[in-house]
Structures are given as C-alpha cells and as structure tokens.
Amino acid sequence: MTSPNPGEFSLPVRVYIEDTDAGGIVYYVNYLKYFERARTEYMRSLGYDKPAFPGEGLMFVVSQANVSYRSPARLDESIRVTARITSMGAATLTFTQTVLRDATCLVTGEITLALVSREQGRPRRLPAAMRQQIGDL
Amino acid sequence: MTSPNPGEFSLPVRVYIEDTDAGGIVYYVNYLKYFERARTEYMRSLGYDKPAFPGEGLMFVVSQANVSYRSPARLDESIRVTARITSMGAATLTFTQTVLRDATCLVTGEITLALVSREQGRPRRLPAAMRQQIGDL
Amino acid sequence: MTSPNPGEFSLPVRVYIEDTDAGGIVYYVNYLKYFERARTEYMRSLGYDKPAFPGEGLMFVVSQANVSYRSPARLDESIRVTARITSMGAATLTFTQTVLRDATCLVTGEITLALVSREQGRPRRLPAAMRQQIGDL
Amino acid sequence: MTSPNPGEFSLPVRVYIEDTDAGGIVYYVNYLKYFERARTEYMRSLGYDKPAFPGEGLMFVVSQANVSYRSPARLDESIRVTARITSMGAATLTFTQTVLRDATCLVTGEITLALVSREQGRPRRLPAAMRQQIGDL
Numbered sequence: 001m002t003s004p005n006p007g008e009f010s011l012p013v014r015v016y017i018e019d020t021d022a023g024g025i026v027y028y029v030n031y032l033k034y035f036e037r038a039r040t041e042y043m044r045s046l047g048y049d050k051p052a053f054p055g056e057g058l059m060f061v062v063s064q065a066n067v068s069y070r071s072p073a074r075l076d077e078s079i080r081v082t083a084r085i086t087s088m089g090a091a092t093l094t095f096t097q098t099v100l101r102d103a104t105c106l107v108t109g110e111i112t113l114a115l116v117s118r119e120q121g122r123p124r125r126l127p128a129a130m131r132q133q134i135g136d137l
Numbered sequence: 138m139t140s141p142n143p144g145e146f147s148l149p150v151r152v153y154i155e156d157t158d159a160g161g162i163v164y165y166v167n168y169l170k171y172f173e174r175a176r177t178e179y180m181r182s183l184g185y186d187k188p189a190f191p192g193e194g195l196m197f198v199v200s201q202a203n204v205s206y207r208s209p210a211r212l213d214e215s216i217r218v219t220a221r222i223t224s225m226g227a228a229t230l231t232f233t234q235t236v237l238r239d240a241t242c243l244v245t246g247e248i249t250l251a252l253v254s255r256e257q258g259r260p261r262r263l264p265a266a267m268r269q270q271i272g273d274l
Numbered sequence: 275m276t277s278p279n280p281g282e283f284s285l286p287v288r289v290y291i292e293d294t295d296a297g298g299i300v301y302y303v304n305y306l307k308y309f310e311r312a313r314t315e316y317m318r319s320l321g322y323d324k325p326a327f328p329g330e331g332l333m334f335v336v337s338q339a340n341v342s343y344r345s346p347a348r349l350d351e352s353i354r355v356t357a358r359i360t361s362m363g364a365a366t367l368t369f370t371q372t373v374l375r376d377a378t379c380l381v382t383g384e385i386t387l388a389l390v391s392r393e394q395g396r397p398r399r400l401p402a403a404m405r406q407q408i409g410d411l
Numbered sequence: 412m413t414s415p416n417p418g419e420f421s422l423p424v425r426v427y428i429e430d431t432d433a434g435g436i437v438y439y440v441n442y443l444k445y446f447e448r449a450r451t452e453y454m455r456s457l458g459y460d461k462p463a464f465p466g467e468g469l470m471f472v473v474s475q476a477n478v479s480y481r482s483p484a485r486l487d488e489s490i491r492v493t494a495r496i497t498s499m500g501a502a503t504l505t506f507t508q509t510v511l512r513d514a515t516c517l518v519t520g521e522i523t524l525a526l527v528s529r530e531q532g533r534p535r536r537l538p539a540a541m542r543q544q545i546g547d548l
Contacts, residue, residue, distance in 0.1 A: 014448075014452075016444070017451070021159070023326070024159050029310075032306070037425075050487055061302070062302040064341070154326055166447075170440060173440075186350065196434055202478045206473055212326065292432070349433045
C-alpha cells in the first residue's frame with residue numbers, strides 16, 4: 001500500500017482460484033473487484049474508515065465503469081492495483097485505475113462514483129471536507 | 138421448476154463462465170449459490186415472495202452447511218438443483234439438496250437456516266403459519 | 275428467451291442474495307455477469323453450443339466494457355437482460371446490452387469481445403460462417 | 412501471515428463490498444473463499460508456489476466442506492482466517508479452519524481436499540515429499 005507518485009495509491013493483490021475462470025485466467029469481471037479494493041484502501045488511507053458509506057444516510061454507488069483489457073493475470077500471480085482520483089464533480093469522483101504485473105499494464109479503468117442518499121438514491125453533494133481534502137491531493 | 142416427488146423442488150441451472158475456475162470446472166464454492174437459488178425458488182413456490190426476509194425485522198441466515206462433492210459440473214452444461222426440507226426446529230429449517238446432471242448426482246448438501254432478528258441476530262421462532270405449512274408438506 | 279426485435283435477444287433473470295451487496299441492491303459488478311449470461315444464451319440461440327470457446331484452440335475474451343448505471347435492481351426482482359450485436363470487426367464483436375425492469379432501463383453496456391488463440395492470446399479472425407451469420411442478423 | 416501455534420497459519424483479511432450481501436453482512440458463501448485464501452497461503456509458506464496444481468497433471472479439488480456459522484463479519488472489518496492440517500489420507504488433506512475477529516470465533520470449517528488427475532479426476536496419492544513435510548508439521 002504505497003504511493004510512489006503523489007496522489008496515486010497502489011495495493012498489492014494476489015490472484016486466487018476464486019478469481020479465475022475456465023479460460024485459465026482471471027475472470028474479467030473480477031478486475032472490477034480489484035479496482036474497488038484499491039479505491040477503498042485509498043479512501044481509507046485518506047481517513048475514511050467506512051469508504052462506501054461516508055456519512056449518515058449516504059452511500060457511494062458506481063455510475064459509470066469503462067474498462068480496457070490488454071493482457072490477463074493468472075492464478076498465483078502477485079499484481080498491483082492502482083487508484084488515482086482524476087476528476088471531481090459536485091456529487092461525483094472519477095478514479096483512473098490500472099492493474100499491473102511488475103511494469104506491465106494489464107487492465108485500465110475509469111470508474112465514476114456518485115454520492116447518493118441511501119433511501120432514495122438521489123445525488124448528494126460531496127461533503128465540504130472531502131472536497132477540500134481531495135482538491136488538495 | 139418442477140416437483141416430481143412430493144416435497145421436493147427442482148430448479149434447472151445453466152453453468153456460465155462466471156461459475157467456473159481455472160481447473161476448467163465449476164468452482165466448488167458456487168454450488169452453494171446454486172443451492173440457495175433452489176431453496177429460494179422453493180420457498181417462493183410455497184408463497185414466500187421475499188424468502189430471505191420472511192417478516193418484519195426477520196431474516197434467514199445459514200447456520201450450518203455440509204457439502205459433499207462427487208463429480209464436477211462443467212461450462213455450458215444444463216444441470217438441476219433440488220431442495221427438500223428434511224428437518225424443522227423451533228427457529229431452523231434444514232434442507233437436503235443435490236446437484237444433478239441427468240440422473241447423475243454431482244454434489245449433495247445439507248444446509249441449515251436459522252431465523253434471526255435483523256438487528257441483533259437473535260434466534261426467532263418460525264412463524265406459526267410457516268411451521269404449519271412446512272409440517273404439511 | 276424471446277427476441278421481440280430483430281437481432282435483439284432478451285433473457286429473464288431473477289435477482290438472488292448472491293447478487294446483492296451491503297447497500298441492499300445488486301452489486302454493480304454483477305450486472306456484467308448478467309450481461310454475459312444474455313450474450314451466451316444469444317450465441318447459443320444462434321447455434322453455438324460452446325459460445326466462449328467457438329472452435330479448436332480459440333476463445334472469446336472481453337477487450338472493452340463500458341457500463342452506465344442508472345438505477346439499481348433489488349433482491350427478488352425479476353429483470354430482463356438484452357443483447358444485440360451492434361458492430362463486428364475482423365476479430366471482434368461488440369454487443370449493446372441493457373438490464374430492464376419492465377420498461378425501465380436500469381443499466382446499459384457496450385461490451386467488446388475479441389477472438390484469441392487460447393495458448394497465446396493472439397487475435398484470431400472470426401470464422402467465416404460466424405461472420406456470414408452475424409452479418410445477416 | 413503469522414503462525415502463533417505450531418502448524419497453524421493465519422491470514423489477515425479485510426472485508427470489502429464484494430464480500431457482503433443485502434443482509435448487511437458477509438455473504439456466508441464467501442467465507443469459503445476466505446478459507447481457501449488461507450489454505451493457499453499456508454501451502455505457499457510451505458514452499459508450494461502453485462498450491463492448487465502441485466504437480467504435472469495434478470490438481471487439488473475440495474471433496475467435503477463442513478462449515479458452522481456463529482456470528483457474521485461486516486463491511487470494513489479486519490478479520491483473520493486460520494488454517495491447520497488436521498488429517499492426511501493417501502490422497503487427501505483435511506484442514507480445520509476458523510474466521511476470527513480479534514479473539515472471537517465467527518466461523519469454523521473442516522475442508523477436505525483430494526488430489527486428483529486433471530484429465531479424469533481420478534484420485535492420486537499425495538507426493539512422498541509432501542507427505543513427509545506435512546507429517547513433520
């Protein structure tokens with residue numbers, strides 16, 4: 001869980017059987033789980049101990065996910081998953097993310113989260129302290 | 138979704154890539170998902186339209202799962218998953234379940250559900266109407 | 275598994291506990307599994323009984339996935355997942371897909387598959403018969 | 412990844428959204444994934460860098476899984492998963508496993524793996540070096 005570049009977060013991940021499919025590689029859907037683990041630990045490193053539910057009656061939901069697959073990860077490999085916040089809207093955060101084997105980029109993604117009310121799913125403005133903190137990254 | 142034997146429920150399931158692992162077979166953990174789909178549809182066929190949350194503030198949780206694996210299912214196969222209630226306690230239901238390819242039994246399981254309060258996870262007596270209905274199966 | 279519009283395929287899906295998350299809604303990653311089930315059954319309806327492995331030493335992999343989330347599906351709901359092939363390249367097929375609750379569109383996606391060699395993951399030209407058949411849809 | 416007791420292995424695990432369900436707790440099926448991660452890292456710590464496929468044409472499959480659920484883990488918690496080999500047969504290894512929050516035991520399991528041929532799934536005798544090493548634990 002290191003941050004080699006300012007504002008970039010990196011999480012080591014091991015590939016287990018649960019992550020693979022009959023093609024003998026990581027099931028492409030599961031890279032989205034890796035991405036989320038990295039986003040979650042990134043937010044935790046910024047001081048949010050419940051990253052998905054960052055306030056009373058609030059939750060983050062994914063509103064857009066764009067993922068490009070270049071090369072597969074395989075069982076038992078040690079990979080790294082990065083997260084960087086590249087855009088902030090009134091109610092949204094966009095993360096640019098990668099999955100890396102050493103210096104080789106396997107998967108890239110751009111994931112947009114929207115903050116919504118838990119009850120009705122209505123967009124909610126990011127808390128001021130969060131906006132400030134992320135703006136300063 | 139037929140019931141060839143009294144009190145037995147059977148659900149057809151197709152094996153998709155999401156269900157498999159790098160061994161080229163269904164990931165053994167996923168049979169528990171198949172079992173749950175069959176239990177859920179069984180309860181739905183008995184009139185429970187929210188089988189996991191069968192009343193205000195109540196939910197079923199799994200308290201014990203014993204599964205025996207004999208032979209694997211594979212990608213693209215059509216299999217059947219059965220469910221039968223074989224025991225009922227004050228707060229529990231035990232299902233005996235199988236995964237079948239034609240007449241071949243691939244997996245068997247005995248799954249015990251406990252009814253608990255959603256807030257604190259305390260055991261709750263099965264509703265009288267449910268006890269009656271299941272006792273009559 | 276009906277095809278109301280020419281070239282569009284629709285698969286009914288039930289939401290189970292396995293599909294949900296602590297937000298009380300379908301975990302957004304799992305819509306990609308729903309999409310794949312619909313693509314797979316669509317290809318099966320076109321005569322491919324092993325849709326992911328459509329020939330000796332060949333497999334389809336996902337090369338790009340763009341997904342927009344509008345509104346969540348919930349536990350026990352009956353939804354429909356559609357698939358339509360909207361673009362074909364030398365080695366690729368692009369599907370436009372939706373998740374629908376009645377007439378309400380919950381999720382849309384554009385998923386591009388690439389045909390590759392199983393051993394080395396090199397792009398492989400779509401078989402002529404497949405190109406012909408899909409071109410005629 | 413410490414071994415406080417001789418022959419016991421312990422792996423720290425963080426609970427992510429992917430692990431939870433609409434009950435707001437870890438989906439019970441997913442503890443089996445946690446168990447497998449701990450078994451895998453345990454075997455890796457013993458020198459097996461491909462724990463699921465420990466030799467040419469061989470793989471381990473789960474033949475029996477018995478799991479008792481006492482109390483649930485929740486989103487964002489840090490838990491530990493232990494593994495200990497408690498029985499060895501000609502072609503099988505049985506692990507006794509737990510999921511712990513601090514000193515509280517949440518889940519216990521007994522998981523039996525069988526070594527089989529990859530092609531036909533026939534039981535295969537554990538390699539002599541493995542038998543020796545595990546017998547000495």
